[in-house]
Amino acid sequence: MTTPAHPPGPAPVLEPEPLLxxxxxxxxFVGHRQEDAAALRRYTDATEHALAALPAVPGRTAAQQRSAExxxxAVRAARRAFLAHHVDTVYGExxxxxxxRLRLPELLAAAAEHVPGLLPTRAQLDAEQRRIQAHKEGREIDQGLFCGAVLRSPTAGTHLIETMLTPTRRALDLAEEFRGTGRVRLGTVLVERRGHAAHVTFQNTHCLNAEDNRLNADLETAVDLALLDDRVRVGVxxxxxxEHPRYRGRRVFSAGINLRDLRDGAISFVDFLLGRELGTLHKIARGLLTDPAPGAWTERTVAKPWIGAVDSFAIGGGMQLLLVLDRVVxxxxxxxxxxxxEEGIVPGLGNLRLTxxxxxxxxxxxxxxxxxxxMADPEARLLCDEVVPPEAMDEAVERAVRELGAPAVAANRRxxxxxxxxxxxxxxxxxxFAVAQVARAYSQDVLAKVEARRQRPSARR
Known part of the structure; x- marks a missing residue:
């Protein structure tokens, strides 16, 4: 005897997904600065209201994330259109x-207040800083669009570039101490004057001198100190x-960008991805702007030759650094x-300089x-001037210091x-680069790579 089948129940009621x-x-935009700014603000306010109706990034469905994107x-297209009309006017204001002269962080903060809706607010950026990279809205992308527009302008872009070549406030505060003692420790960097050379030593030892916000800030300060000191003729x-177990007791030049920090949302577009190009690396290449008055670069800047001593490896940003140096041992x-x-991001100005x-x-x-x-490859001679055994590194560096300390070197390298x-x-x-790099930092393939790297041990990070 079979058990009678139960009559079919009512079909489950599916809740319709909320309208996205x-x-x-x-x-x-009509080309009138005030009218266009008001229209932009209305549009961005409406967009932010729509975004606020969605869950935060980690809780979104795929459809909700597509809606947010x-x-x-749409709002980034509107910002680009506004900037196409008004970037020089806004920068001039x-x-x-x-x-x-407003350095990059000051410029972006001032622009966010001056033209509401053009850039993320301080509150929005603070909220982003509390999240890992994959959970952010990508507010830095809007900063990248603004920076790209400013740099595209011959007037505004040149003024910003010159501004970023001025000494940092921190370096100015430490300049007297360095001139007097010849030695300043900056957290992740040590700068010492030995004879007529400033020796700058990377000491981000727990992560093989991987680059992060702090190392870049310390290195820019060290470069400033070397360029401000009249007794220094060469930088090293x-x-x-x-301290890393695999390399304990050995020197390492650089492991490149700290991918763990990138995954954790701790690599700043302003202070690192763009800031190091406009500040640290460009000061090494072109010099320090010490006189804001118009005139020839030779009259307005202090520039000195730089030497790189590569122990173990120079990866990523470390190799980019070598491309602006005058002698590499x-x-x-x-x-x-x-x-x-492998990493999925743009290697700074490496694409410009490496070729x-x-x-x-x-x-x-x-x-x-x-x-x-x-260094055993024949092509190494295109990237390094001298290859020596480890025990001969100190002597080779001192020889380079003597040769590049000659009076005519600075003028000719300029x-x-x-x-x-x-x-x-x-x-x-x-x-x-400003636009491309920040977009890559938030692309899905980069986010997947840095997350996967976090799940496995790495000898480099």
């Missing part, structure tokens, strides 16, 4: 007709001895690499294919740099 917010019609895309960059067992394809040294084909192998160059990297070429490249 959509972008409002884009504003039509459409909202961001912020700098009081180019008479006021070298990695200190490591490496130990026989060292290697260099720009793992842009000059290696030619286009090898540059593509390094940047696109991840090719590592060891002219070489002007010929190789004219200011307008640098500015145009950086304008595109």
């Amino acid at each position: 917010p959509v972008a409002a019609p884009a504003p039509a 459409r909202l961001h895309t 912020l700098t009081e007709g180019l008479t006021r 960059l070298r990695g200190g001895e490591m 490496a130990e026989t067992g060292a290697y260099v690499a720009l793992p842009a394809a 000059r040294l290696t030619g286009g084909r090898l540059a593509r192998q390094i940047v696109l294919g991840g090719r590592r160059i060891t 002219m070489l740099n002007l010929a190789e990297e004219p200011l307008d070429l640098y500015r145009a490249y950086l304008a595109e």
Whole structure:
């Protein structure tokens, strides 16, 4: 005897998914600064209201995330359109007709207040800082759009570049101490004057001198101190001895960007991704702006030759650093690499500068294919001036200091740099880099890579 089947129950009622917010019609800018700013603010307010109707990033469904991305895309298009009309006007207002110098963080903060809706607010940025990279809205992308627009302008871009070549407040505060004692410890960097050379030693020892916000700030201060001291004629960059078990007691030049910090949302677009290019690296290449008055660069800047001493390896940002130095000495067992394809981000100005040294084909192998160059490779001669056994490194560095300390070196290296990297070429490249780099930092493939890396031990980070 079979058990009678139960009659079918009512079909489950599926809750309809809430209507997803959509972008409002884009504003039509007319070219009038005040009217367009008011229209932009109304549009961005409406977009933020729509975004606020969605859960925070970690709690969104795939459909909700797509809706959020459409909202961001629409409002960013409106910001780009506004800037296409008014970037020079806005920059002129912020700098009081180019008479006021605002460094990058100050400029962005001032612009956010001056033109509401053009940039993320302080509260929005503070909220982002509390989240890992994958859980952020990507407010820094809007900062990148603004920076790209400013740098595209010959007037505003040149003024910002010059501003970022001025000494930092921290360096000015420490300059007297360095002149008097010849030694300043800056947390992750030690700078010492020995004879007529400033020796700058990276000491981010727990992570193989991986680059982060703090190391970049410390390094820029050290570069400023070396350039401000009249007794210094040459700068030397070298990695200190490591605490990492695999390299304990050995010197390491640099492991590149700290990918754990990138995953945790602790790598700043303003202070690191763009700031190091406009500040630290550009000061090494072009010098320190000490006189804001118009005139020739030779009359307004202090520039000195720089030497790099590569122990173990120079990866990523470490290799980028070598591209602005005047002499590179490496130990026989060292290697260099720009793992842009592996990490998924743009290797700073490496794409601009590497080709000059290696030619286009090898540059593509390094940047696109991840090719590592060891000091035993014939191609190493294109990137390093001298390769010596580890025990001969100190002597080779001192020899380079003597040679580059000659009086005519500074003037000639300045002219070489002007010929190789004219200011307008640098500015145009950086304008595109500002937009491309910050977008890559929030792309899904990069977020997946840094998360996967976090799940496994790494010898480099």
